[in-house]
Amino acid sequence: MSDRPATDWEARFQASREPQVKVLEKLFAGIAAGARMLVVTPRIVDAAVCEIAPGAVMAAANLRQRLAGRHGADYACPVTTGIALRVVAERSYLRLQAGVEQVTPFWRALDPDSDLAGKLVCGREFLRRMRSAEAAPPRTGQ
Template sequence: MTTSWGEKYRAAKPARVTELEKPFAGIPAGAQLFIASPKVIDAYLRGIPPGRTKDVAAMREALAKKHKADATCPTSTAIFLRIVAESALERVAAGEAPSAVSPFWRVVEPGGALAQKLSCGPDFIARQRALEAAAKPSRKKADTA
């Protein structure tokens, strides 16, 4: 039986910090490495204001800093970001509005490798980014209101 992305999200281990015994992905031995979780990634994504985007490297840096680590694991971050995105897409397919799910498109680049792997493809991501950008109030309007 196939496990749904939502089940993978809910079954993930909690986030933790570990000390690297040997170098990994350009991170030196002895470094404190933050291993995120889908819930941590989801919370970070929901903290990005609509119409704004971040890249994965900035997300990893922010998460490491928040959890008092030297770095965030790039491998698990990519895996958990995909779990969050596909879980959100399952919910959209079940009838939920994109505005009600984790806004993974604020970090996943439409032209990036992850976008090509996702069940929605890059067009959905580009469309969500465009919709949020169009709905974002301009500073002039906000300042004069």
């Protein structure tokens, strides 16, 4: 058993911050100085993930590009986007475990083979199962 307290994913999701667009003064995460970079929040990542259609998936790079475009930035920060995506995923998974039926479909935006997927409580197999379930053709009468 760990001595570390459990992360309060709901509190991290609810934290009152606004997304910010910053002009980079120097190279950061492969993004050139002078570029306008969006620093995301879990709420805007959550909203974007909810827009991904059932059965579809979106690569992290495409999610960042979509978010940046919506906020007048050249790029979305890959670091804060990854953190926000983890907050969204962990919160949604906990809500599923608590019996909430409608949660953010984070499996649509998380590659099961990514490093981030390996850190999630739900595990990589959950992401694969959810993607597979959505990709399956709907069943009709028997």
